[in-house]
Amino acid sequence: xxxxxxxxxxxxxxxxxxxxxxxxxxxxxxxxxxxxxxxxxxxxxxxxxxxxxxxxxxxxxxxxxxxxxxxxxxxxxxxxxxxxxxxxxxxxxxxxxxxxxxxxxxxxxxxxxxxxxxxxxxxxxxxxxxxxxxxxxxxxxxxxxxxxxxxxxxxxxxxxxxxxxxxxxxxxxxxxxxxxxxxxxxxxxxxxxxxxxxxxxxxxxxxxxxxxxxxxxxxxxxxxxxxxxxxxxxxxxxxxxxxxxxxxxxxxxxxxxxxxxxxxxxxxxxxxxxxxxxxxxxxxxxxxxxxxxxxxxxxxxxx
Amino acid sequence: xxxxxxxxxxxxxxxxxxxxxxxxxxxxxxxxxxxxxxxxxxxxxxxxxxxxxxxxxxxxxxxxxxxxxxxxxxxxxxxxxxxxxxxxxxxxxxxxxxxxxxxxxxxxxxxxxxxxxxxxxxxxxxxxxxxxxxxxxxxxxxxxxxxxxxxxxxxxxxxxxxxxxxxxxxxxxxxxxxxxxxxxxxxxxxxxxxxxxxxxxxxxxxxxxxxxxxxxxxxxxxxxxxxxxxxxxxxxxxxxxxxxxxxxxxxxxxxxxxxxxxxxxxxxxxxxxxxxxxxxxxxxxxxxxxxxxxxxxxxxxxxxxxxxxxxxxxxxxxxxxxxxxxxxxxxxxxxxxxxxxxxxxxxxxxxxxxxxxxxxxxxxxxxxxxxxxxxxxx
Numbered sequence: 234x235x236x237x238x239x240x241x242x243x244x245x246x247x248x249x250x251x252x253x254x255x256x257x258x259x260x261x262x263x264x265x266x267x268x269x270x271x272x273x274x275x276x277x278x279x280x281x282x283x284x285x286x287x288x289x290x291x292x293x294x295x296x297x298x299x300x301x302x303x304x305x306x307x308x309x310x311x312x313x314x315x316x317x318x319x320x321x322x323x324x325x326x327x328x329x330x331x332x333x334x335x336x337x338x339x340x341x342x343x344x345x346x347x348x349x350x351x352x353x354x355x356x357x358x359x360x361x362x363x364x365x366x367x368x369x370x371x372x373x374x375x376x377x378x379x380x381x382x383x384x385x386x387x388x389x390x391x392x393x394x395x396x397x398x399x400x401x402x403x404x405x406x407x408x409x410x411x412x413x414x415x416x417x418x419x420x421x422x423x424x425x426x427x428x429x430x431x432x433x434x435x436x437x438x439x440x441x442x443x444x445x446x447x448x449x450x451x452x453x454x455x456x457x458x459x460x461x462x463x464x465x466x467x468x469x470x471x472x473x474x475x476x477x478x479x480x481x482x483x484x485x486x487x488x489x490x491x492x493x494x495x496x497x498x499x500x501x502x503x504x505x506x507x508x509x510x511x512x513x514x515x516x517x518x519x520x521x522x523x524x525x526x527x528x529x530x531x532x533x534x535x536x
Numbered sequence: 537x538x539x540x541x542x543x544x545x546x547x548x549x550x551x552x553x554x555x556x557x558x559x560x561x562x563x564x565x566x567x568x569x570x571x572x573x574x575x576x577x578x579x580x581x582x583x584x585x586x587x588x589x590x591x592x593x594x595x596x597x598x599x600x601x602x603x604x605x606x607x608x609x610x611x612x613x614x615x616x617x618x619x620x621x622x623x624x625x626x627x628x629x630x631x632x633x634x635x636x637x638x639x640x641x642x643x644x645x646x647x648x649x650x651x652x653x654x655x656x657x658x659x660x661x662x663x664x665x666x667x668x669x670x671x672x673x674x675x676x677x678x679x680x681x682x683x684x685x686x687x688x689x690x691x692x693x694x695x696x697x698x699x700x701x702x703x704x705x706x707x708x709x710x711x712x713x714x715x716x717x718x719x720x721x722x723x724x725x726x727x728x729x730x731x732x733x734x735x736x737x738x739x740x741x742x743x744x745x746x747x748x749x750x751x752x753x754x755x756x757x758x759x760x761x762x763x764x765x766x767x768x769x770x771x772x773x774x775x776x777x778x779x780x781x782x783x784x785x786x787x788x789x790x791x792x793x794x795x796x797x798x799x800x801x802x803x804x805x806x807x808x809x810x811x812x813x814x815x816x817x818x819x820x821x822x823x824x825x826x827x828x829x830x831x832x833x834x835x836x837x838x839x840x841x842x843x844x845x846x847x848x849x850x851x852x853x854x855x856x857x858x859x860x861x862x863x864x865x866x867x868x869x870x871x872x873x874x875x876x877x878x879x880x881x882x883x884x885x886x887x888x889x890x891x892x893x894x895x896x897x898x899x900x901x902x903x904x905x906x907x908x909x910x911x912x913x914x
Binding site: 429440444 | 639687
């Protein structure tokens with residue numbers, strides 16, 4: 234859009250320009266052409282695996298690794314139909330349902346707890362605030378696998394194994410420092426005048442959070458929710474450790490399941506289900522794309 | 537009653553920096569008090585302590601008869617207008633105006649009545665359903681003022697409300713706020729106002745009284761006219777008035793008739809008998825700073841008293857339309873005179889000579905003790 238407008242402007246103004254200026258314009262056009270060719274090539278290289286996955290989902294199993302063509306020679310929906318039935322007693326729909334059973338509480342708890350903690354850090358005087366903040370940052374740097382064993386033991390003692398609680402319960406305590414950090418940065422960039430005005434208007438700290446901060450933080454909150462949604466849907470290790478019965482398997486484990494059960498994996502089924510599995514993330518992303526981009530840029534640069 | 541009293545109010549920050557030094561100030565019921573000073577003089581801090589947005593380190597703040605030191609901002613009966621409007625971006629103008637009342641659990645029909653009334657006062661009625669980002673700066677500031685009026689507070693606080701507006705809008709908003717204040721006062725509503733600004737024009741035109749501050753200390757509190765005519769010290773004299781008052785390092789000695797002669801460089805200027813008497817009573821040393829406003833320096837003519845003339849070299853002239861600012865040097869000092877355009881055209885523009893005789897109207901001059909910086913000629 235921008236580029237075409239620039240070109241249009243250039244053409245409009247070309248009349249009455251000196252030979253020198255026309256030469257410069259032509260050079261710019263050629264430059265732009267090469268830039269776009271390179272960008273498109275890079276884009277194609279990155280998108281190729283995804284496109285290959287989609288196309289392979291429609292291929293019969295024997296064709297997948299024998300032909301380079303993206304277009305199936307024999308168009309077949311078998312991958313989708315059989316994949317959906319799965320090799321277990323449940324359909325793939327069950328696994329979708331299971332995924333949302335822990336992803337949605339996880340997202341909601343993350344948002345609520347992170348906003349509250351970030352609000353505290355950004356706006357209140359807490360004794361040793363610097364120390365706590367550094368601790369928070371340190372938890373971001375800590376590899377999550379370090380905590381696996383102690384956490385597993387803890388949840389075992391609490392009798393929560395083979396349920397979704399270990400997956401989302403920790404989120405109620407703002408354990409993901411990255412989100413808290415992101416929201417703190419966003420809040421720091423916001424002028425406090427609005428909050429002061431609201432205090433004079435009669436808000437207490439809690440009303441301030443609900444009526445003023447949360448609406449203003451909306452883009453950042455949406456980013457947090459989106460990140461958490463995508464990461465959780467993709468999470469493999471968590472469910473693998475805590476969920477043991479197949480009826481509770483989320484998508485990530487179910488896909489692995491199809492590879493395990495038969496020796497010669499039905500790749501078209503697996504790829505078909507993988508294609509379906511990324512749909513929720515894509516849909517959610519597209520719905521909130523505007524706020525998402527606003528949120529990550531606003532959080533980092535300014536309020 | 538909504539008199540505001542500051543008694544020995546101090547502000548010390550946690551790093552030990554003392555921003556406000558035990559200030560005393562009494563703002564009468566219905567008065568429009570302007571606080572002015574250079575940036576960093578703690579005028580905003582003082583206002584914020586009054587609002588309850590900043591803790592008070594010492595002394596008492598009273599609104600009416602009650603000490604409000606430890607009251608939350610919402611319980612002080614105040615409303616505040618901020619420099620960058622501070623409107624709630626996600627609420628429409630109507631919601632912005634009614635938010636305070638909604639929190640106070642005022643019935644909906646009452647809220648609507650009060651909001652509509654304020655909107656009418658400020659001509660906001662056609663904008664009621666817009667969001668703040670759809671408003672121009674002037675409109676946004678009107679909404680901010682409206683939000684204050686809706687609450688019917690005892691005291692209005694303004695924190696440099698016009699600084700973000702362009703010059704023309706600023707002038708019209710100035711008049712509007714002044715009118716609003718008069719209107720509230722005449723309709724017997726509380727209208728006590730504290731208005732912080734760094735703009736002298738705002739201070740001089742809007743204030744019933746002006747409080748001039750410097751580094752957390754009140755330098756003088758008085759009406760605009762008195763502040764201009766009788767500045768108590770060097771700071772106020774230099775701060776109020778544009779172009780600035782001319783300040784000349786000088787010393788004086790007594791003439792045979794008892795009046796004083798102010799000397800600087802090769803020039804001697806005779807102070808009148810009455811000024812001399814006052815100075816003699818207060819002066820400790822003979823080292824003074826002579827202050828004289830540019831409008832009291834004229835081009836000399838044949839009627840000018842001979843003992844009040846100074847020869848200067850014109851450095852540059854600024855044409856202001858109806859008058860000229862004529863800058864001239866005397867020795868190493870540069871002084872400024874405000875001279876009517878007709879006189880400049882007649883006497884200065886037609887002559888090659890840069891050297892001119894200037895007449896100093898010494899009856900209008902001030903003498904400041906160079907050490908204490910107090911005005912010793914009052």
